[in-house]
Amino acid sequence: MDKMNITSAQYVLSKFSNENDIIKATIDGVEVSVPLDPSNRHYAEILRQVEAGTLTIAEAAQ
Amino acid sequence: MSTLKVTNLQHASSGSASITLDSAGTASFNSKDVSGIASINGGQIGVANLVQNGAMTVAQRATSVTSVSTEGYKTVDRFKWTMDTTSSVYTLTQSTDVPSGQGFANSFKAETTTADASLDANCQVRFEHRFEGQDLQQLAKGTSNAKSVTLSFWVKAFQTGTYVINLQDTDNSRLIAATYTVDTSATWEYKTVTFTGDTTGAFTNDNNLSLVIHWYLSAGSTYTSGTLATSWESLTNANRAVGQTVDIADSTSNYWAITGVQLEVGSQATPFEHRPYGDELARCQRYYWRQERTSGTNGYVGTASGWSTTEIFTIVRHPTTMRASPSLSYSASNALTGATNLDSRLGSAITSGQPGTDNILIYIDVSGATEGKAYTMYLNNDGNWIACDAEL
Numbered sequence: 351m352d353k354m355n356i357t358s359a360q361y362v363l364s365k366f367s368n369e370n371d372i373i374k375a376t377i378d379g380v381e382v383s384v385p386l387d388p389s390n391r392h393y394a395e396i397l398r399q400v401e402a403g404t405l406t407i408a409e410a411a412q
Numbered sequence: 413m414s415t416l417k418v419t420n421l422q423h424a425s426s427g428s429a430s431i432t433l434d435s436a437g438t439a440s441f442n443s444k445d446v447s448g449i450a451s452i453n454g455g456q457i458g459v460a461n462l463v464q465n466g467a468m469t470v471a472q473r474a475t476s477v478t479s480v481s482t483e484g485y486k487t488v489d490r491f492k493w494t495m496d497t498t499s500s501v502y503t504l505t506q507s508t509d510v511p512s513g514q515g516f517a518n519s520f521k522a523e524t525t526t527a528d529a530s531l532d533a534n535c536q537v538r539f540e541h542r543f544e545g546q547d548l549q550q551l552a553k554g555t556s557n558a559k560s561v562t563l564s565f566w567v568k569a570f571q572t573g574t575y576v577i578n579l580q581d582t583d584n585s586r587l588i589a590a591t592y593t594v595d596t597s598a599t600w601e602y603k604t605v606t607f608t609g610d611t612t613g614a615f616t617n618d619n620n621l622s623l624v625i626h627w628y629l630s631a632g633s634t635y636t637s638g639t640l641a642t643s644w645e646s647l648t649n650a651n652r653a654v655g656q657t658v659d660i661a662d663s664t665s666n667y668w669a670i671t672g673v674q675l676e677v678g679s680q681a682t683p684f685e686h687r688p689y690g691d692e693l694a695r696c697q698r699y700y701w702r703q704e705r706t707s708g709t710n711g712y713v714g715t716a717s718g719w720s721t722t723e724i725f726t727i728v729r730h731p732t733t734m735r736a737s738p739s740l741s742y743s744a745s746n747a748l749t750g751a752t753n754l755d756s757r758l759g760s761a762i763t764s765g766q767p768g769t770d771n772i773l774i775y776i777d778v779s780g781a782t783e784g785k786a787y788t789m790y791l792n793n794d795g796n797w798i799a800c801d802a803e804l
Contacts, residue, residue: 365719372764381745391803
């Protein structure tokens with residue numbers, strides 16, 4: 351498990367499918383575009399913190 | 413043709429046999445060096461080292477980071493700094509301090525800049541290397557043919573004493589540990605540790621994390637109160653770092669440096685496998701790559717197009733296929749510009765799209781762009797960078 355300080359997270363829509371494509375997050379003070387890939391350590395940690403109830407992913411802006 | 417039927421081959425002036433033959437046809441060599449071998453079975457001897465960047469030559473993120481108080485990948489590629497429940501602070505460096513005459517140009521060095529002399533029970537400070545499961549299938553872990561592995565490295569530290577190393581199987585939550593001793597302060601020493609094969613718990617054959625090497629630099633009682641796991645066992649925190657006498661956090665005099673890290677199959681450490689820089693860089697870029705504009709060069713990201721009046725996008729192909737879909741980070745939200753020879757549109761935000769293992773879309777928010785118009789996207793100042801991260 352990675353320990354990351356994630357202070358914000360919001361889905362971004364794909365311009366092609368209009369479905370969630372990535373999460374734009376601030377991790378350890380750095381803005382990061384995170385893919386929705388469970389093998390990606392940032393996404394895995396986002397999911398873990400959501401599961402733990404310490405993080406909410408905001409809906410994508412339309 | 414004649415056949416020489418003997419069980420030992422021994423030099424006339426030697427006290428022991430150099431080659432011993434048994435009835436099953438196995439030949440055992442009792443020799444430090446076997447010279448003159450061009451190939452084995454007509455082929456290349458092969459890659460011995462399972463570790464990437466073991467000579468610490470690649471440091472894409474930074475060559476030196478000060479005031480480190482959190483874990484993460486900080487300097488040399490593929491090696492992670494981990495710390496927990498300590499107020500100590502460090503400077504981490506890709507150093508040029510190396511063991512003399514061994515062919516190394518770099519080492520990793522951690523220097524304590526703020527001490528925490530009160531060791532918390534849950535304190536850990538570690539240096540790590542992480543492996544994909546698909547790269548470890550040759551170890552036959554979880555079978556009756558499980559292979560031993562040997563870890564070798566050069567280490568130099570201010571503090572003499574006992575340090576602990578773990579191999580952690582993250583697929584099956586298993587652990588084996590060993591100790592090594594730094595005998596002389598401020599002196600490069602060569603260490604080898606052999607870990608027996610584990611007949612329990614196969615590594616998953618995929619691109620995810622399966623094995624971690626942990627070099628302990630500080631360990632609280634949570635990790636030292638049991639019995640050191642000198643054989644493979646289910647992971648128990650109390651058995652992880654028993655015998656660790658050194659606490660790198662306890663004084664600002666402390667430092668620890670390492671290079672020449674090699675993990676190889678078998679019970680014999682062989683000389684470090686020095687690889688060309690380009691080969692090592694490509695291996696590291698499977699996990700992380702970074703493009704930084706320096707002295708006006710290396711700034712072009714790609715041919716771009718106006719997606720709309722407010723966005724310009726480009727497709728960036730990764731230098732090599734990445735382990736997994738990467739995260740995109742950047743030096744600043746306005747690090748990129750889209751431009752033609754007559755028109756320049758400074759970006760105000762950066763977003764990735766359709767991130768994949770081979771390529772990624774990069775969008776920048778602008779004003780006044782033209783949909784469908786061709787632009788060039790570039791890093792608009794020295795020091796600006798973009799990076800893709802698929803680390804374990």
